[in-house]
Amino acid sequence: MARILMKGNEALSEAAIRAGLKAFYGYPITPQNEIPAYMAEHLPLRGGVYLQAESEVAAINMVYGAAGAGARVMTSSSSPGISLKQEGISYIAAAQLPCVIVNVVRNGPGLGGIQPAQGDYFQAVKGGGHGDYRLIVLAPGNVQEMADLTTLAFDLADKWRNPVMILSDGILGQMMEPVEFSENGTLQQLEKPWATTGAVGRKPNIVNTLDIIADKAEKNMQALLAKYDRIKAEEARWQEVGTEDADVILVGYGTSGRVARSAMEMARRQGLKVGLFRPITLWPFPEKRLQELAKSERTFLAVEMSAGQMIEDVRLAVNGVSPVYLSNRLGGMVPTPEDVLAKIHEIVEGRVS
Secondary structure (H helix, E strand, O other): OOEEEEEHHHHHHHHHHHOOOOEEEEOOOOOOOHHHHHHHHHOHHHOOEEEEOOOHHHHHHHHHHHHHOOOOEEEEEOHHHHHHOHHHHHHHHHOOOOEEEEEEEEOOOOOOOOOEOOOOHHHHHOOOOOOOOOOEEEOOOOHHHHHHHHHHHHHHHHHHOOEEEEEEEHHHHHOEEEEEOOOOOOOOOOOOOOOOOOOOOOOOOOOOOOOOOHHHHHHHHHHHHHHHHHHHHHHOOEEEEOOOOOOEEEEOOHHHHHHHHHHHHHHHHOOOOEEEEEEOEEEOOOHHHHHHHOOOOOEEEEEEOOOOOHHHHHHHHHOOOOOEEEEEOOOOOOOOHHHHHHHHHHHHOOOOO
8 A cells, every 4th residue: 555645634535535425515714624625626526525615504504414315424624613513513413313523623712723722622522512412532643543533433423323523633634644545445334224315115214303292302312322322332442552560641632642652752761650541532432441540559641732621531530549630731832742741750759739
């Protein structure tokens, strides 16, 4: 397989097309603009539809319609644009329709800036719209994973009839690294007998999220929650490096995971027993494995480009067995390995606050 030097946003786009993407609906916003630009140039030439919607709200509702018709469909945006899509995302989750939503995160709140950040974690993993629902959330850590996890996202969306979010950030979207694409072509897609493809020889399929009768609504929600439990049991993914003997385990995803890896390697060269735990699925969060790693003599350090959002899930998983601290930067600033290493020394030397 040939290796191609690509931006993360471009690698994600190419992987989506190879995964059988049939329709892309989006709206421009930095730092994700390479995705709609790539789709506009390449998707129509390969049998798909590209449409720049009049707004983010329009784009997500176009996704709703195309997903209901059974197409592999995707949208992308950056933080404020994803906020505008939240009502539609809630509808899609309630209708149990598969689609892929990409958030190339920038700093906020509000309009914020175009620098990379991770302040959309809560929005992604807790359900940013109304009601009780979950998205499967994948967090790539390099350009190769921008491609690989996009292919996985479409498969998981179809498997579980659930929207999947790829939570990237401005660094991963803009950086260039070599990437390989499978030569096997498009993966086989699941049959979708529930899709609204025209009632020929069968009763009509109806896609609806309105539940006026409370006890029926409760039963529907219980079935949805049972599906989420199955997803939690089957789909948690993570990477571990050097956790076997570690006294301090760094926990970070995406760009912060890369920074944490460098800090871990620096600490190891100094003789410190430091490991890395990188969540690849942010929901379902790999809590069971973190529970197994928690020991009374072990410390966890969350590395984040936010005020500290993922750290809450780390603390819930560890459940008080081990202390959990935070190393972070805000406002689009990226923590350096040296920042994290200094925090490791504070922990090891008992100076941490």
